[in-house]
Amino acid sequence: MVDEVTKRTLAKIPLLKTKAGPRDGELWVQRLKEEYQTLIKYVQNNKESDNDWFRLESNKDGTRWFGKCWYIHELLKYEFDVEFDIPVTYPATAPEIALPELDGKTAKMYRGGKICMTDHFKPLWARNVPKFGIAHAMALGLGPWLAVEIPDLISKDVIKHKEKQDGASS
Amino acid sequence: MPSSDELEARISALEAELAAVRGQAADVSGRQKINQMSAEVVDSNPYSRLMALKRMGIVDNYELLLFDYDKVELANMNRLFFQPHQAGLSKVDAAVKTLKAINPDVSFEVHNYNITTVDNFKHFMERISKGNLTGDGAVDLVLSCVDNFEARMAINAACNELRQTWFESGVSENAVSGHIQFIIPGQTACFACAPPLVVATNIDEKTLKREGVCAASLPTTMGIVAGFLVQNVLKHLLGFGQAKEAAKPKVVIEAVKEEDVVHEENPWKIEVVSEITEEELISAEGDKPELVEGLQVAYTVPSSEAQTEDTVEQSDQSLEDLMAQMKQL
Numbered sequence: 001m002v003d004e005v006t007k008r009t010l011a012k013i014p015l016l017k018t019k020a021g022p023r024d025g026e027l028w029v030q031r032l033k034e035e036y037q038t039l040i041k042y043v044q045n046n047k048e049s050d051n052d053w054f055r056l057e058s059n060k061d062g063t064r065w066f067g068k069c070w071y072i073h074e075l076l077k078y079e080f081d082v083e084f085d086i087p088v089t090y091p092a093t094a095p096e097i098a099l100p101e102l103d104g105k106t107a108k109m110y111r112g113g114k115i116c117m118t119d120h121f122k123p124l125w126a127r128n129v130p131k132f133g134i135a136h137a138m139a140l141g142l143g144p145w146l147a148v149e150i151p152d153l154i155s156k157d158v159i160k161h162k163e164k165q166d167g168a169s170s
Numbered sequence: 171m172p173s174s175d176e177l178e179a180r181i182s183a184l185e186a187e188l189a190a191v192r193g194q195a196a197d198v199s200g201r202q203k204i205n206q207m208s209a210e211v212v213d214s215n216p217y218s219r220l221m222a223l224k225r226m227g228i229v230d231n232y233e234l235l236l237f238d239y240d241k242v243e244l245a246n247m248n249r250l251f252f253q254p255h256q257a258g259l260s261k262v263d264a265a266v267k268t269l270k271a272i273n274p275d276v277s278f279e280v281h282n283y284n285i286t287t288v289d290n291f292k293h294f295m296e297r298i299s300k301g302n303l304t305g306d307g308a309v310d311l312v313l314s315c316v317d318n319f320e321a322r323m324a325i326n327a328a329c330n331e332l333r334q335t336w337f338e339s340g341v342s343e344n345a346v347s348g349h350i351q352f353i354i355p356g357q358t359a360c361f362a363c364a365p366p367l368v369v370a371t372n373i374d375e376k377t378l379k380r381e382g383v384c385a386a387s388l389p390t391t392m393g394i395v396a397g398f399l400v401q402n403v404l405k406h407l408l409g410f411g412q413a414k415e416a417a418k419p420k421v422v423i424e425a426v427k428e429e430d431v432v433h434e435e436n437p438w439k440i441e442v443v444s445e446i447t448e449e450e451l452i453s454a455e456g457d458k459p460e461l462v463e464g465l466q467v468a469y470t471v472p473s474s475e476a477q478t479e480d481t482v483e484q485s486d487q488s489l490e491d492l493m494a495q496m497k498q499l
Contacts, residue, residue, distance in 0.1 A: 014482040022288045028488060034482045036492035041482075043499050057497055062489075063288050087286040089323035090364065096320060110318075111240055118343065122319065131481070 009139055013042045019092040022063045031091075032062040035133045042135040053146075054082065054138060056145075062086065065095070065134065066135035069142060071150045076161045078150060080140070094125040095134065097142050105158045106149055115149075117141045203274045208296035235279045235301050235309060236262045237294060286324045294326045310407060312336035313399065329353065337406075339399045343415070348395035349392040350402060 012114075016034045020027035039056060046052045056067035063086045070079040080102065084095040096114045103113035110116060121141040125132055153159045172180075202217075213324045238261045242252045243467070256264040262280035269276065279301065283290045301309045312334055322338060329336045333355045341348040353360060405411040458467060 005254045011480075014480050017481050023291075033485055033487075033489050033492055036489070036496055037397065037482050037485055040492065040496055040499065043496075047499075055499065057493065061288070085284070085287045087320045087324065088288055088291040089286065089327055093286075093320040096318075111243075 006140065009045070010136070011162070012045050013135050013139060014038050015128075015131040016091075016133045017131075019091060021088060021092075022061065022086050023088055028062070031133075032058075034133075035062065038133050038135040039138075042139065052145070056082070056134070056138070069099075069138075069146065071146045073151055073154055078154070078159065078161060091130040091133070094122065094132075094137055094141065097137060102153070102159070106153060108145070108149060113144045115142065117145065120144055235281070235297055237263060237281045237283070237285055237297075238262045238265075285328075286320050291324060291328070294324075295332060298328060298334055299332050308332065308334060311403060313403065314338045314340075315396075316340075316400075322361055326353075330360055331356045335406075337399060337403060339395055341387065341391050341395050343386065344384040345391050348391055348398075350395065350399050352402065352406070 009019070014037070016031065016038060018027060018031040018034055020031040022028050039094060043052065043055070053071065054069035056065050058065045064083070065086070066081070066083040068079055069082045070077050071162075072078075080099045082097060082099055086095055086096045087093050094117070096110075097117070098113040099109075099115060100113040102109065103111070108116040120136070123145075124140055125137070128136070177301055202315045235348050240261045242256045242259050242261055243256050244254065251268065252261070252264050253268070256267070259267075260280075260282040262282050269278065279297070281293070281297065283293075285291055285294045297309075298312060299308050300306070311337045312325065312329055314322055314336060315321055316325070317340075322340070325336065325338070328334070335352075335354050338351040338353060338361055339349065351361070351364075352358065358364075461467070487495070
């Protein structure tokens with residue numbers, strides 16, 4: 001289900017303790033702190049292993065998240081906006097991570113650019129409620145999705161490198 | 171270059187044409203709203219066939235509240251309800267247009283939003299609890315016709331908190347099976363406790379699921395499941411048949427026999443050795459309900475012991491500090 005590299009990455013992301021969603025008041029603040037702690041730890045881990053691949057920030061309530069993620073393919077960096085809402089039923093249900101600019105470009109996506117995580121991620125999340133958080137969703141949901149989809153989309157010429165494209169048009 | 175007079179003439183001609191088209195559109199609905207429902211069984215009475223069933227109960231005027239946040243896409247045309255010219259409209263608007271044209275006696279209230287976000291969810295709960303015809307009480311029944319787990323869990327949470335009776339419905343990802351589930355909060359297991367994790371599969375799902383596509387849809391399956399749903403809604407609202415009884419879980423629990431495949435001859439003594447022991451596997455898998463033939467679980471929950479993993483430490487930093495730290499990375 002999960003390969004060895006992912007397992008090692010995963011082992012280094014601390015698990016969360018507080019089971020609380022955005023409607024749970026003070027408990028949610030506690031959960032949000034844990035989310036930020038694990039995300040900071042995960043990004044630091046990525047930097048240390050020279051595999052830095054996303055940045056995220058949230059609104060004040062921690063209900064809406066946005067940022068950037070990028071993928072290196074043949075020494076070129078492809079960057080995408082990433083966004084998602086924390087559902088009212090979080091953490092029982094995982095956030096639905098979206099890459100809006102890729103909406104309509106691949107069949108492995110739902111409307112609004114929500115990436116398809118049904119097979120590779122949802123069962124895993126369900127087994128790990130409430131220990132998994134946003135960092136885990138990025139590592140096990142978005143990460144593998146990018147690794148499969150982006151090279152494919154590049155090979156199909158559906159997405160082009162931004163600088164290359166600019167160079168050609170100017 | 172045409173003169174301004176010519177342009178004005180052209181504009182008024184186009185406006186007249188537009189008005190004509192709009193007039194036609196208004197005529198699409200075949201009849202006017204009916205104030206008093208007739209029980210007469212005649213061809214001109216749109217309710218005559220329904221009223222012929224009067225012994226089952228009284229059919230009142232009713233109101234539908236529709237929630238959705240999608241737009242109609244050409245890919246939706248296989249569901250037979252939306253029409254190509256409606257592409258680009260929000261689904262709720264398109265649905266109301268079609269339904270109003272069919273039956274002007276129904277009142278509609280539409281909300282074009284995603285119910286799983288915090289603000290929308292509050293409003294969603296408010297409409298369930300106060301959305302009846304007179305605006306002073308809860309709706310009779312909530313029907314869940316959504317296509318994802320998050321939305322179902324949101325509806326489940328709302329209905330549990332409001333003690334609202336509801337029907338869940340769905341079609342499997344491979345588009346060849348489906349389910350309906352009648353839920354009375356406090357009486358039957360809620361969706362979070364008894365979701366249809368068990369999927370009836372006589373065929374291997376993988377053979378149907380086309381590589382690289384998230385979900386298939388087959389209009390006939392949708393039609394059949396919708397038919398089951400509406401039939402049971404009518405049974406519930408009009409009080410005939412066995413809506414409640416039939417909806418109670420009736421999974422017969424039997425032992426499933428498992429037989430090891432033994433090859434008679436194995437001259438090279440080849441055997442498959444697992445890297446993990448049977449015990450590790452069982453503890454990782456967690457409890458598995460025993461299911462009747464044709465059912466399988468989508469996933470299991472690991473047993474609660476064996477929690478030796480690192481958990482996040484208690485932090486003295488405030489949320490603001492953590493947010494700032496994240497930004498600086």
